[in-house]
Every structure is written in C-alpha cells, then in structure tokens.
Amino acid sequence: MIFKTAVSLLAFFIFSLSVYSKIIANISEEAYRESEKNLVRVDVVEAAAFYLKSQSDVLLLSNKIELADIYAADYPGLRDIVNSAISNMESANAKYAELGQITENSSYNLTTTDNLKNFDYASFREANKGNSTAAGKACDFLKNGDVTGVYSQLLSDTRLILDRLTIIRSALEKDTMPLTSELWKLNRSYAETLLFGQYVAEIFYQVTGKVE
Numbered sequence: 001m002i003f004k005t006a007v008s009l010l011a012f013f014i015f016s017l018s019v020y021s022k023i024i025a026n027i028s029e030e031a032y033r034e035s036e037k038n039l040v041r042v043d044v045v046e047a048a049a050f051y052l053k054s055q056s057d058v059l060l061l062s063n064k065i066e067l068a069d070i071y072a073a074d075y076p077g078l079r080d081i082v083n084s085a086i087s088n089m090e091s092a093n094a095k096y097a098e099l100g101q102i103t104e105n106s107s108y109n110l111t112t113t114d115n116l117k118n119f120d121y122a123s124f125r126e127a128n129k130g131n132s133t134a135a136g137k138a139c140d141f142l143k144n145g146d147v148t149g150v151y152s153q154l155l156s157d158t159r160l161i162l163d164r165l166t167i168i169r170s171a172l173e174k175d176t177m178p179l180t181s182e183l184w185k186l187n188r189s190y191a192e193t194l195l196f197g198q199y200v201a202e203i204f205y206q207v208t209g210k211v212e
Helices: 002-022 034-067 075-103 110-117 121-127 129-142 147-173 180-207
Strands: none
Touching: 034 075, 034 147, 034 180, 075 147, 110 180, 121 129, 121 180, 129 147, 129 180, 147 180
16 A cells, blocks of 8 residues: 555655746745745745655655565665655755745735735635645734744754654665655655645645636
8 A cells, every 4th residue: 555655645746846847935036026036936846846756755755665575676776766865855855944044034925925914724724724834824924024034944854854754764774664754754744844845836836826
C-alpha cells in the first residue's frame, strides 16, 4: 500500500513540476506595491520549484526504501537521493528567507489587502474542510492581510523539513534504514506545507480574479 501510494504521488509531483508556478503561494506578489512585486514573484516561483523538486526526491526515496524490503538496499544511491532532497530544500529555504527580507519593510498594495480581508473565508474553509488545518492556517494569515507572515511560515516549515531530512540522512550514512516513523513525519510535513501554500495560491487567484 505504501509503495502504491508513493508511486501515485510521485507521478503527481512529476506532473506538478510543469505547473509549479501555480502551486505554492503564487500571485501573492499582488499584495505588494509595484517596486517590490517582480522581486517577490521571482522568489515565490523559484522557491516553489525547489520545494517540489525536493518533495519528488523524497517520494523517490520512499519508493526505494519500500523496495528494500524485497531487494538489497542501495545505500549509496539512497544517500544521493536524500542529499538531492536536502540541497533542493536548502535552496527553497533560502528563497523564503530572502522573501522575508524583501517584504519585511515593504508596503502593501491596499486594494489587494482590502480584498483579502473581505474574502469569503467561511465558504472557503467549508469547501476545503477535508484539509481543515492547512486551509485554516492559510485563512488565518490572509484574512488579516498578513502575506509576509505566509513567507515566514513557509520559512519555518522548510527548516523543520530540513531537520527531518537530516535525521533520515544520518541513518543512511550508517548504512541503516531510517525509522519508519521518521519517514511518516517527513512525508506528512511535506504534504501539510504543500497544502498550506496551495491554499494561499488558491485564495490569491480568486481575490485577484485570475482563476482559471
């Protein structure tokens, strides 16, 4: 079951790499004035690309670890995959840190933040109640117009993921399999952060009238 799920998710995220600019916190640059907007947009898109590549690495890692129950584990190969996941997540984390620096003292576009504050969050939460935690977190930031806080949350989330990836790498460096519970935590962190970022993007697409 874990193997089938990993394969399905891997296929999904490979597809997602071609549409990453619409997945994690996109269009959020519209919350800022023209002088910062393009810088914010570039970092948001690049951070999303690095994040999704890291997640696809981890899904591949999960696939290989699952198969290790039947075939001999390829520890050098597993270490290469986790190192790639870490490298890509470090790049995503750096982009979110940069976003924080850019937007910390930036001025908001008041038209966009007013539209955010007037968005129908109750209906949005109801429509996404199956993933209520991630949807609620996105709503809590945006209903207050706190877009910079979104980037701070993504920075914190990617740091946590890096910590969990380091635990996985430490086990593999000893030619031992990581604890299954650590893999569960890692995959759950990726999924929760992805959902949070996607809900932020969905709200911005609706608020700015760019829904496709």
